[in-house]
Amino acid sequence: QKEVEQDPGPLSVPEGAIVSLNCTYSNSAFQYFMWYRQYSRKGPELLMYTYSSGNKEDGRFTAQVDKSSKYISLFIRDSQPSDSATYLCAMSAETSYDKVIFGPGTSLSVIP
Amino acid sequence: DAGITQSPRYKITETGRQVTLMCHQTWSHSYMFWYRQDLGHGLRLIYYSAAADITDKGEVPDGYVVSRSKTENFPLTLESATRSQTSVYFCASSVPSNEQFFGPGTRLTVL
Numbered sequence: 001q002k003e004v005e006q007d008p009g010p011l012s013v014p015e016g017a018i019v020s021l022n023c024t025y026s027n028s029a030f031q032y033f034m035w036y037r038q039y040s041r042k043g044p045e046l047l048m049y050t051y052s053s054g055n056k057e058d059g060r061f062t063a064q065v066d067k068s069s070k071y072i073s074l075f076i077r078d079s080q081p082s083d084s085a086t087y088l089c090a091m092s093a094e095t096s097y098d099k100v101i102f103g104p105g106t107s108l109s110v111i112p
Numbered sequence: 113d114a115g116i117t118q119s120p121r122y123k124i125t126e127t128g129r130q131v132t133l134m135c136h137q138t139w140s141h142s143y144m145f146w147y148r149q150d151l152g153h154g155l156r157l158i159y160y161s162a163a164a165d166i167t168d169k170g171e172v173p174d175g176y177v178v179s180r181s182k183t184e185n186f187p188l189t190l191e192s193a194t195r196s197q198t199s200v201y202f203c204a205s206s207v208p209s210n211e212q213f214f215g216p217g218t219r220l221t222v223l
Contacts, residue, residue: 043217
């Protein structure tokens with residue numbers, strides 16, 4: 001079993017839809033959870049960062065962490081064509097860089 | 113230019129050749145990383161460095177060598193390239209935190 005699992009998609013939605021992206025993990029020591037966005041032929045960029053369980057909202061994006069289920073989600077409201085990208089979840093047990101584990105990514109297309 | 117840059121952006125080489133991928137950052141971040149990204153595997157850490165002259169292995173270090181004589185540079189060398197090293201390589205940097213800043217990537221093909 002991989003430490004972090006993520007449905008690779010591709011996921012295709014119409015513009016304006018609510019998108020739900022998810023990751024599951026096996027290591028209960030993970031406390032720091034991140035979502036990176038990666039446009040085609042670009043490097044990943046940090047989108048959301050959360051600690052422990054709960055929700056965090058930033059504009060159209062909401063990150064949720066459920067540590068009891070070892071499950072994290074990223075919701076995108078009012079999706080736009082510019083949201084078309086690959087979304088990588090990442091997590092770590094420590095505050096430092098060490099042992100940040102990335103999921104394989106979900107490819108999202110938002111159709112105008 | 114400010115930020116993190118990688119060169120070359122694209123490279124084609126042959127099996128057995130030595131290849132060096134360059135990474136340069138202008139933020140004076142102490143930490144630097146090399147990842148490879150392959151379909152189905154996501155980002156896998158090859159090597160990382162906590163400071164100049166300090167490097168350590170990541171998840172998939174075999175066949176790779178790194179050095180860090182200056183804080184801003186972190187070259188990655190494939191001593192004898194193999195087809196299995198065909199991949200997209202990303203360099204990243206950070207202060208001591210989880211937030212890593214990634215370069216644009218180098219797409220390497222080994223024939």
